[in-house]
Amino acid sequence: MKLALLADIHANRHALEACLADARERGATRHAFLGDLVGYGAEPAAVLDIVMSLRDGGAWVVRGNHEDAGLGAAPRHHREDHAGAAWTASQLSSAQRDFLAGLPLSVEHDFFCLVHASASDPRRWSYVRESGSAAASLAAAQDQGLTHVFGGHVHEQRLFFQGAVGKVMPFEPTANVPVPLPRHRRWLATVGSVGQPRDGRSEAMYAMFDSDCLQVTFVRVPYDHEAAARAILAAGLPAFNARRLAVGQ
């Protein structure tokens, strides 16, 4: 199976379409959406149309914190990133809201786990940015007999691995270079954000995982971020949400 791993789309239809086209060219046979389909961006309904139709074809979809916020499931946050939640909810059809409400926190398949944040208590939405939090997530997965964890949430592409003496270490991947993830080790990949990269570059991020060759490839895809920014302004959303796309902030 060639699995396209897409996280943190954040209602950015332009970026999503560019990544899906790229994944098609790379021969993707299945898709996994790792949460935060909505929030920040201008086109939550259009993004959900695409994701729901892929779900009907077998794609996996897990819940992110922005889905929770959009549905009012989370306690009231005084956070700027959740300020647009009410607007998002107003844009969705009831079928789409039902779809979001029914999303699982994680999906386990064969030897891997798909989750938005950490496999250790996914509902806490903790950030997996360094070895300690990665080790906790990997340990939770191992309890279920899983060796590989794929997640999003941090908007950065990074690979954590278990070294020779068992310590979990971070690795900064190079785009487009397939990295082997053999099953006698444990691996955790944060696949980056499709719709809102935050590493100073505008290109959309996702990852391809080949479960037969056991290789992951981190991918960057240029897309029309100016069009996505214009859509945000046209929708009357905060100008910063538009501005940040060009500079990957």
Next chain:
Amino acid sequence: MKLLEPGTEIDGFVIGDCLHAGGMAHIYLVRYAREGHDPGFPMAMKVPRMTAGDGAETIVGFEVEHQLLQVLSGPHVPRFVAAGDLVRVPYLVMEHVPGRPLQAWLDDAARTGERPGAAAIAGLGAALALAAHSLHQQDAVHLDIKPGNVMIRPEGRAVLLDFGLSWHAHYPDLLAEGMRVAIGSPPWIAPEQVVGVRGDPRSDVFAIGVVLYEMATGELPFGDPQTAGGLRQRLWMDPAPPRLRAPRTPAWLQEIILRCLEPEAAHRYASAAHLAFDLSHPQQVHVGERGERTRRTSVRVHLKRWLRAAGMHYEPSPLPSRQIEQVPIVMVAVPWRDASDATLYSLRRAASRSLGIRPGARLACVTVIGPGDTDPVDAQRSEVEVHRRHLDALRRWAQGVDLEGHQASYHVLEASDVAAALVHYARANHVGLMILGAATHGLKLQRLTAAVPIRVAVEAPCSVMLVKQKLPFSQLDHTPLPPGEEAGEPDEPAPRRYRPSSLYMGPLE
């Protein structure tokens, strides 16, 4: 693990003679079992003595080597053929590199009591440095260069073997532990490896320095320490100068060796290509106190450095290819026939500018003369005399270039085909950037040679900067530089450095 019987078949390979039975692995000659299946080169199979079942840590070196062999290419690494399943039956099949192990030269010297000559050492060292450079260009660092891991092919090129401790920027470093542990072979390991920093190409430069030292003196510069304290010595200690142990070592070779062995990576050659360059041009090596010394560094100096080393901090490196790209060998083709002062001036400015943005880059000034320009009979035109005059002219030309922090060298090539000579020089010396005049090298003399810059640009293995002269010679001659000409470029040498009379490099006849 017992040896495999000849004739045994594994995954379609038939086992032949055992080439090596070591502590970590057995190596066999193999061939394909299927008739008529021939890769075009002899093959060797490396079988580790343990399997994944023996515990994850013992198999890591094998995993690392498998990873690197799959992605490395070029004449300096064995070609990869196949790998066996890590859990079931681990093995690697690769090209069996023909040639002689570098260790054989050392063994010969130990047996006969006669050290290899300086030229032979430099030749082997340059081959080894170029092999390392080729690896660094591919974003990998070997980190375990030693005579037993180097094969010299019959035609003289070096091949690096055994990538079990190597590092590649594109792959997770399974050997890094996020803590400071030395991984490597004690006699050759670089100081930064001792404190757990992996991935600096200059660590390989250090190891090559150890190899050269042993070839020159028959001894290891830091011995074969077995303790952490012994390993840490090289963070502050200068080894005994090679000339103390082997007085016949030329000063230039000692200069090169001790520069490789500097405790701080920043004081070593910035890239293996720079090292290969010096080894290939001994007469161009700038010999300082380091090359001449025949006494050990004093205890007082060592004590001071020991105190500093206690807090020494090594930075993890960025991508090796990017690191060595920043310290290229910049080559300037300086014309001498029909070159106007404006052309020479423009070339000088281009060279200054190129070096200015690349601290640590080195400059090679090259001029090409024709075979007819020297005459064995006429003393005034003897090869030595003509070369001397051209070298002087090159040095005069370079006086206007700000060489602070840059090594420079001067070369006269003799060839009838100017473009081919320049391209060949660039390729042989791994030049990163070539600067030449857009319309020089005899343009006025022959229409045909106008093609030189174009041919060079097409055929050169590196980037080529074609420099157009700033002003026609006639105007430069009569008018001072326009005021404000330099105003926008404060980094340029001051205009007063421009003294046409002293820079004249016209025909020598």
